[in-house]
Amino acid sequence: MLNTMKMDEQELISRVRGGDEAAFARIVGLYKDRIVNYIYHLTGDYEKAVDLSQETFMRVFFKADKYRPVAALSCWIYTIAGNLAKTELKKRRRALVVPLEEVQNDLQSGSYSEDAPDTGLTRNLRTALDDLNPRYRIPVVLKDVEGYSQEEIAAILKKPVGTIKARISRGRHMLRRALERSVSGARELALAKEFENGRV
């Protein structure tokens, strides 16, 4: 079954090389959800993820002649998507300046109030993942969210398997630490509130 799928994909991409738009639409249909999900977990921005996913498929169409069937088609598509996400993340790191009006508005509206950090796991995970360096974030997402093996991730990122293993391990360790900090911070704040209210 898997071999049949792979053969179908090879057939599809070779048709795309010839400019077959129907074959291209089929590839888009097969991978759109996975690619949008992948880029979303890398960037944290759904709209941007949709935009970059569309750009990913543009490159699949126009660079179809560059694909070599040494790895699965999915690996190649994920490589393109990951590179686009990395570029976007680099742009964001450069643009860290926040307009003063925005900060002042947020202060007035109370967005920066000293409320207790949300103890919801999803939000903490999201925050921890957004704070993780892309060097570790990408392989961790590929492994623990997308379910790729280390060998497949090595093919996608064009790095040795040993490097991928080390980065996944380090990325997970940093995520655990970040989650522990957010949970302990919430506990301390909850305790402080209880004390204030005279319950402790």
Added chain:
Amino acid sequence: MEEFDVLKKLPRVAAPPDFEERVMARLAERKRGRTSVAHLRPRLWLAAAPAALLAAFLLVNVFILRRPGSPPGTESGGAFSYATVRSEDTIRLTEPLDYRQDIRSFSEESGTLYILESVSDEAHHGIFY
């Protein structure tokens, strides 16, 4: 390596319903853009070709045909070539001649006036006074 299942708790997102339509529309737009650029390419080459020829002609004239050190107006070549000499390049010289040595039948009498006239139709090209 142990599994890190906590990330599986993150919600999975899906592409919007009109995603494929948007991709195909972007593809059509991109193809239109590429066609208009490709259409311009032959015209750009045609426009650039005469400019390139002119530049090549000037380069050949300045750096190859005119050797450094040659006087202006002279052509390159190993042998001396008769060139067009401008009047400002000539230096006037007055050279005294001892006609007793140079003239065959000179007179011993002093005060003899000798009228020089050209005896040959050939113009001397080599020496300029």
